[in-house]
Amino acid sequence: MSRHEMTGNEMSGAASGGLERHSYDVVVVGAGGAGLRAAIAAHDAGARTAIVCKSLLGKAHTVMAEGGIAAAMGNRWPEDNWEVHFRDTMRGGKMLNNWRMAQLHAQEAPERVMELEDWGALFDRTDDGLISQRDFGGHKYARLAHVGDRTGLEMIRTLQQRAVALGIDVFMECTITELLQGPATGEGPAPVSGAFGYWRETGRFVVFEAPSVVLATGGIGKSFKVTSNSWEYTGDGHALALRAGASLINMEFVQFHPTGMVWPPSVKGLLVTESVRGDGGILKNSEGERFMFDYIPEFFKAETADTVEEADAWYEDKKNNRRPPELLPRDEVARAINSEIKAGRGSPHGGVFLDIASRRSPEFIRKRLPSMYHQFKELADVDITKEPMEIGPTCHYVMGGVEVDPDTQESAVPGLYAVGECSGGMHGSNRLGGNSLSDLLVFGRRAGDAASARAAGTTERTPISEDDVQAAQREALAPFELEGGENPYAIQGDLQQQMNDLVGIIRTRDELTQALKEVQGFKSRAERLSVEGHRQYNPGWHLALDLRNMLLVSECIATAALERTESRGGHTRDDFPMTDDSWGAKNLVLRLDPETREVTLAHQELPIMPDELKTFFQAT
Structure with a gap:
């Protein structure tokens, strides 16, 4: 219908x-x-x-x-x-x-x-x-x-x-x-x-x-x-x-995909598929160095090549050679790229170079990566069959x-x-x-x-409360009730900037504490949201309703990131750079207090894996 x-x-x-x-x-x-x-x-x-x-x-x-x-x-x-x-x-x-x-x-x-x-x-x-x-x-x-x-x-x-x-x-x-x-x-x-x-x-x-x-x-x-x-x-x-x-x-x-476009500004963050690296693409810094060999974690060293020759051989005989470091998990690659950029070895537009042109023929690239070929050609005027791409980490997945x-x-x-x-x-x-x-x-x-x-299996359906429906309508229409209030686009822009700066790839206690303070301020501003016009075709109103969700979720991300005093996966703390085994057996659980409607946090033990599944980790 x-x-x-x-x-x-x-x-x-x-x-x-x-x-x-x-x-x-x-x-x-x-x-x-x-x-x-x-x-x-x-x-x-x-x-x-x-x-x-x-x-x-x-x-x-x-x-x-x-x-x-x-x-x-x-x-x-x-x-x-x-x-x-x-x-x-x-x-x-x-x-x-x-x-x-x-x-x-x-x-x-x-x-x-x-x-x-x-x-x-x-x-x-x-x-x-x-x-x-x-x-x-x-x-x-x-x-x-x-x-x-x-x-x-x-x-x-x-x-x-x-x-x-x-x-x-x-x-x-x-x-x-x-x-x-x-x-x-x-x-x-x-x-x-x-x-x-x-x-x-x-x-x-x-x-x-x-x-x-x-x-x-x-x-x-x-x-x-x-x-x-x-x-x-x-x-x-x-x-x-x-x-x-x-x-x-x-x-x-939060996963920051290692490879998003960095230029031009209008497409900054647009995804560059991992298929480029899966099909042979390599990462280089501004000095032309294939830098990923310097960032192989101990956990993956047994399966990852530590020389260029060994990495290149892997594409010809995957069973007997260790894989290239460009194919480490995304969190490892994103952190390595971020480190190169911060060390001053980034590309002209604040990223690094992803090169497949020197590795594969133009015919191979156009056949296997048609979307990437057209994306860079049309949006950045870059021919990826002839020159490298400029890429950098982008918020991709939670x-x-x-x-x-x-x-x-x-x-x-x-x-x-x-x-x-x-x-x-x-x-x-x-x-x-x-x-x-x-x-x-x-x-x-x-x-x-x-x-x-x-x-x-539901024999008798729970009736919908008309009071709840009326309350939902009032909540949705609230931005129309106030004149001269806060602009939803301004609040979203400020939220995005603070989350990018304070809750990004690398985090610290002071920055996360500041982020939570900022989010609370944005929530206060959002109580005074104002939109103009009518309900028809009104993107400002749509954003005003979305903002409530974005602010709540952002608070949850920053709250949990502040609590977890270690670095693991998509969460990296500069003040706690190592993985801590004591954190490896528990999740952080977030809820809304039913009375105060404030975000609460609790520690919860992970489900225990059966012994028969544990045996899969005994072999490499």
């Missing part, structure tokens, strides 16, 4: 000034890879399912995941299997991952990739006709199923086509601002009863009634000044879940998110599920490249199945 197709009762209500309402078994918020896969699973299980997306269908940020889908299919290297993929994932996350999620992900990813192919995805092929798989940082074997460097786009196209063919209702350009809940049935949070939102075009409000809601809203990157993320990534799912009574974990771990059950993806709020980047636990302190797309597929399906099962 499109937004222009209403039932008779809904049309009558709209004409008389009533509130638009819809009723479903499962409502999925977000139409990226996770949301689409969850909706397909829920529909296939028999649930009346709707997708609500902030943008247009097909425009989700999943399209920016270009390199491939990590799955131990063994098409390139028969030695690869789920156990090796599981081990790589846990080691990449510095063992802070939820072991059960990492296990399920490694075991089920190959089947989810084959499922995509059955639905029409057109993967690149090996000479034997199998799905081609490429190398990526942190993975022992080449295991990323890919479509050139446009894998995310092909994945979205395939899932979108599947959802439309199944007749799943899609509500496009509709933003959810509040989760609706019934009365509490015990000591925990009250169960979900639906969601409240508005049409971005008209400003009209809409209510979705559903006993199961799946959050698939993506990440938080628009809280940072330099980011690869698109405009939708304002932490909506994180904040919605937190306000409903769920908890967030691992929020201190490992932290809603704490969920690993098998069902259900949060502490009954009936509320979270999947994809807005869920936490799967990636620990650092995500390996390629694990994102397979994460979306594996846990999207699981969340959809679980959400459908809950809806089917």
Whole structure:
């Protein structure tokens, strides 16, 4: 059902000034890879399912995941299997991952990739006709199923086509601002009863009634000044879940992708896929030095080349030679690039050089990296078949998110599920490249199945409180009530600058303390937000509503980063530069106090890994 197709009762209500309402078994918020896969699973299980997306269908940020889908299919290297993929994932996350999620992900990813192919995805092929798989940082074997460097786009196209063919209702350009809940049935949070939102075009409000809601809203990157993320990534799912009574974990771990564009300024932060390094690209500083050999951590020395000759040989015989240091996990590479720039060995525009022109033929580059070729040619007037790219770290991904059950993806709020980047636990302190797309597929399906099962088992639905609906409307309209107040664009600009400067790649106690002070000041300013005009076509109003989420999530990131007095994965403390084993067995959990509505923090022990899985780490 499109937004222009209403039932008779809904049309009558709209004409008389009533509130638009819809009723479903499962409502999925977000139409990226996770949301689409969850909706397909829920529909296939028999649930009346709707997708609500902030943008247009097909425009989700999943399209920016270009390199491939990590799955131990063994098409390139028969030695690869789920156990090796599981081990790589846990080691990449510095063992802070939820072991059960990492296990399920490694075991089920190959089947989810084959499922995509059955639905029409057109993967690149090996000479034997199998799905081609490429190398990526942190993975022992080449295991990323890919479509050139446009894998995310092909994945979205395939899932979108599947959802439309199944007749799943899609509500496009509709933003959810509040989760609706019934009365509490015990000591925990009250169960979900639906969601409240508005049409971005008209400003009209809409209510979705559903006993199961799946959050698939993506990440938080628009809280940072330099980011690869698109405009939708304002932490909506994180904040919605937190306000409903769920908890967030691992929020201190923000991944700064090593390679984003640094020039021209209009595209600063735009992603440069890891496929460039996976296909042979090397990193050099302004002195022409291939500097990554100076930054190999002890943990990876046994598997990483320490000479140029050894690294080059790896591309010809991957089983018998150690991999290039450019293919270390993303957190290690990002820190190395940051160190070179700070040491004065950066490129003219504040980055370093990524060179594939000297390593591969123009034909190879244009075939394997068509998007990157066109991106640099059109946006920076750089021909990557002839000259190196200027790149630098960019805020890319948050490992932290809603704490969920690993098998069902259900949060502490009954009936509320979270999947994809807005869920936490799967990636620990650092995500390996390629694990994102397979994460979306594996846990999207699981969340959809679980959400459908809950809806089917709900004999009597919790009614939506009209008082809650009225409160949500007042909250949304508040920026129109004040004249001459704060400009939402000014607050967002200040927030992005402070998060970039104080909660970036390298952190200190003093800077994090200052960041929290600044965020509190921004929250005070946000209470006096003012927007002009009407609800129709009003981007200033949209940002005013998004700001509440960005400020809450930014506070959570800074709070957890201040508490974790060590460096691990995507969290680096200049005043605590070493990894501390005492921190390696616990998560930091963030909640909202139900009385004061203030952010609280607690330490929580990690789930204990079974002995049979521990044996996978005994061999290199």
